[in-house]
Amino acid sequence: MDEIAEAIKQTKAYYCLDCGKCTGNCPVSLFDKAYSPRVMVKSVILGEGEKLGKTRLLWSCLSCKMCEERCPSDVQYIEFQRRIRGVYRDLGQREFCSHGGAFQSLMRIMTAPKLKQNRLGWLDKDLSVSKRGEDLYFVGCLPYFDAFFEDLNVHTLNTARSTIRIMNGLGIKPMLLENERCCGHDMLWAGDEDNFKRLAEHNLKEIEKSRAKRVVFSCPEGYRTFKLDYPRYFGKLKFEVLHLSELMAGGSSQNPLSLGRLNKAVTYHDPCRLGRHMGLYDPPRELLKSIGDLELREMYHNKHTALCCGTSAWMNCDLASKQIQMMRLREAKQTGAQILVTACPKCQIHLTCAMKDTHLGGSLDIEIRDLATLVADSLPSSKRKK
Amino acid sequence: MGKVAEKESIADIRALLEQEEVVLHFPQAELGPYTLRRVKTSQCKVACPLGTDVKGYVGLIAGGEFKKSLELIKETNPFPAICGRVCMHPCEPECHRGEVDEPVAIRMLKRFVADYELKQASEKPKVRGARKTGQERVAIVGSGPAGLTAASDLARLGFSVTVFEKLPVAGGMLSVGIPPFRLPRDVIQAEIAAIADLGVDIRTKKEVKDPRRLLRQGYKAVFMATGAHRGLKLGIPGEELQHSLDALTFLKGVHLGSGERLGNRVVIIGAGYAALDSARTALRLGSRHVDVIFRRSKQELPYPDLAREAEREGVRLHCHVVPVKVLGRNGRVRGVTCAKMRSGPADEVGRRQPSSIKGSEFSLPADTVIFAIHQEPDLSSLPKNHSFEISPWNTLVVEPETLATKTKGIFAGGDAVSGPKSVIEAIAVGHKAAASLYHYLKGKELKPAPKDPGERQAEVVIEDWVPEHKNRMRTLREAPKSWRNHFHEVEHLPSEESARREAGRCLMCGPCSECEKCIAECHQKLLALSVPGTTGEQVLVRIPWLSDRFPNGHEPWEVHIQGPAGESLRALASPVVCQVWEELCRGCAECAQVCEYEARKMVSREDGVVVSQVDQSICRGCGACVTVCPTGASILGHFTEARITETLEHLLAGSVGGKRKGEGARPHIVCFGCNWSAYPLLERAEFEIPAGLHLIRVMCLGSVNSGLMLRALELGADGVLMLGCTSEKCHYSFGNRVAETQVDMAHKLMHTLGIEKQRLRLETISSGESTKLKRIIRLFATKMSKLGPNLLRS
């Protein structure tokens, strides 16, 4: 229970004023009246964490960080929640896994030292990669998502292909890791630090071996995890961590891309990790705007107030998740945009999942694209394709 | 759900409804692994004064689990080796095997496991140093089975126990009544030593004259288990002559080493245990002619087994004979005048009162006459002003429920209260005394309160099958004539094979043997056996579920059953049907799309949110919806994902990381077996199932999603075998298809992970194809051996 006291102290939960601003802004609380971050903080502080710790509500938080935006006391709620999860996990509680726990199993299997994956089968001939160099592209779980969500018609590997295409366009031939592991993001947020560390250690070792100087991410979760969480556990990293949008828009590269045209109205959905977690609101938008003729329309909730895609870490996908997703899709439809762009494979999956229900009769249908694929398709070289 | 009516008559259900706690097992399917229902009990258990779980321990012997069997016996009986030799086995006459051929040799089987344990020198019960005992001191007077059982219980409960014994040896009648050729002295000593090891202080040659003094000395309570040690004579002329004595005086003298000379001819009056033991002892002391006279018919002999053994040794048994007068010369016995009897009409208890035949007198020559008519407690040493109530039979009177005497803090039981009975009854009283003393000293009940045998009811289920005839084993030594030359044990220990064969004769009456193996095996500690209620009607094993995780805690829920006349019956049930956890349901309708029974409906709630609902009267429990449900909102009763995962974790514990030594070569295979084909075949497989194959029952392969398959691999399974019906024969018609999709998905993920595809395989069989099943399993196991351990195991 010292761990709880420690968590309360370090996340400044003691400063909670019981004002309820968090709950008022929490998308989960909006649809699941049983869940309230304020009550969570209060009951843990009062030593009654048990009451919630043993229920599904322990796993409800999306770590979307909306609450922290509003908290007058700067309580670090998501970190608080993560650590409380760890405490109860040690006491035998488990998250409610989506999809029969297939992803959790995948991630844990990836901790096996002797694993030899076949994860590069998607690498098309026209993509240039190299064995040695300064830049490395961290693909993340895209090959697995691609297989699992084939039926949803979400092909997350296209994001990987597009990312390499963009990097090639910038004159970079990235290295890829043959035995890259999951970054550990989901394990971490489910309170499973042990497996998180195992995965992280593998990745760090492999990257070190590659002698990469920069590691580029298309996935916001991997980006956040490498940039914030790896150093917390393993000290300063020996390489730079960049999101694809930073690489392109941030001018950190010598040759800026000249993009083609797309005469369409699009709206951009900020993934929580890229936006509120890492503050990258503008680089993706800048990038979109550099596509000719493209019109960017903002949803009602955007940037700091952007709504979450409703599910996180493949757990506790539930009634509230669905309602959040539907709300987000309605907002997107209201902008009149033809395309909903997001920069996260999971947002793409969850939001697509929400609109396919038969009883919705297609009323929430909208084309959902990943930032990287949209940009890559606008590259002069890829005009031929598609 | 008409199916219920097929299984259990409506009257049954009505009766069930009147119970407080009722769990109907699987109304629409068959008894499942997780709901065990136990109905009544077997008659052998009912017959045993101690309520010994006969069927349980016999069953364990049949299975070769000797140690567990003994443990089970020891739960209620601190003297298994003793009872295994001298118990009067009231269970055996009740044994239903007796109606087929002969009763199971229940007593001998008890001796077998008790001795087996003693023989395993290395596994000898650990002799603990004197245990630290509690502060509260209690005294036991008398070291017979009643006293020592109470002492053992009280010591375990943390009291400091002192046993006072008048004689130089402990054991009561075991040591000074029953002769060594039936009960060797080292056996008594070993079992008493085990009790002393609990920290019980047994003081011999310490007669207690006034138990009230013990209270004054600081003992908080006293239990009087002083037995019935005064042998009675008949009151016929001549019985006061020299060499005319009572059986107890005789036996006690022999056992304590001060026996008197009997002469060549001995006449024994009576045919109870004391008489027969005296007769056989006399033979061993060198008497040539030993005559036992009994006033009733041979059929009425109280202990026919003992009488038969005595006759085989050469004792002459005269039935329907009474002594009239002891003849003497010079003050010494010379013979006995006897009269012949005939059976009279039966009295109200069914016993025929014999009457003597006029003019039938004859005499038997004798050097010694031994009266073995009856024993009663010897109260001669009690002080004049004692406060006990004494019955007309010279026994101590106690309150039957509590065993309390008139004096506060003094309790009494055993032969001292009941008159001469038996060892097993004395043990039962000993437990009762301990519970009563505990209650008296601590003010609370000792749970579970021992059940009165009268409350139990037996149920017999030999119906339309006639068991095969199998002879009872024989354990008497051959060449009985030579027995009479020594005091060694006359029964020999059966071999392991014959003991197992004998135990295998048990008909397993009553569905549950109460062996409680299930409870011991259940690592989740989810099982609890509730003891029969006063009605003895219905006994349930209740399974507390992982209640915090699920909406209704998986407590049995109310279901409505239609009776034959269309009337609606209510019952609490825990059937294998689906339920929806609404807070988790995202209304995706995957379930409704998969369920071909149309048990699923998407409904719009008042707030406009769409969720799924199950019509539980339509649901067949296939679990396909659970597989396709992305959120876990669909839950199948009894077969929850959490439960299956936990089972996997348990079965595969330690396989990741190669913690198990020397098992590299043996593949761990998880086999999900369909309830309708592979599972029953495998459960009763006639072929040998390879070690390391873990069978998990599922209602349908369609209820196993790719997540579970990966989970098995993740936990260290080398292979996952999905064994179920062919698509034409799928019990739920569409389950097979669902399973195929899931296996495909798992294969895709395994490919990317770099795990060999062969490690997961779907195979189909029909319900009777045992040979095919065998081949499939062999092949798969061989393949897994060739592939070597799953990479996660190294």
Ligand SMILES: Cc1cc2nc3c(=O)[nH]c(=O)nc-3n(C[C@H](O)[C@H](O)[C@H](O)COP(=O)(O)OP(=O)(O)OC[C@H]3O[C@@H](n4cnc5c(N)ncnc54)[C@H](O)[C@@H]3O)c2cc1C
């Ligand atoms: C010859 C014979 C054969 C038997 N065979 C069988 C058999 O085969 N199977 C069977 O089930 N039963 C048999 N019995 C009966 C069985 O032994 C008794 O029913 C049983 O031992 C009674 O147990 P108990 O503890 O009540 O008394 P006991 O075993 O009689 O023990 C009482 C003890 O109290 C002691 N004691 C008495 N007064 C005092 C005092 N004032 N201070 C200190 N100590 C005192 C006695 O010395 C004695 O040791 C047999 C009995 C006899 C006599």
Ligand code: SF4
């Ligand atoms: S992080 Fe998001 S989901 Fe979690 S409590 Fe805060 S607002 Fe709610």
Ligand code: SF4
């Ligand atoms: S917003 Fe901050 S201060 Fe207010 S209740 Fe939530 S955690 Fe406490």
Ligand code: SF4
């Ligand atoms: S939103 Fe859909 S894809 Fe995402 S976790 Fe939930 S069910 Fe799965």
Ligand code: SF4
């Ligand atoms: S799919 Fe099977 S378990 Fe699910 S509701 Fe239908 S019949 Fe019941």
Ligand code: SF4
């Ligand atoms: S599949 Fe699961 S989440 Fe979807 S509607 Fe059915 S119960 Fe709800």
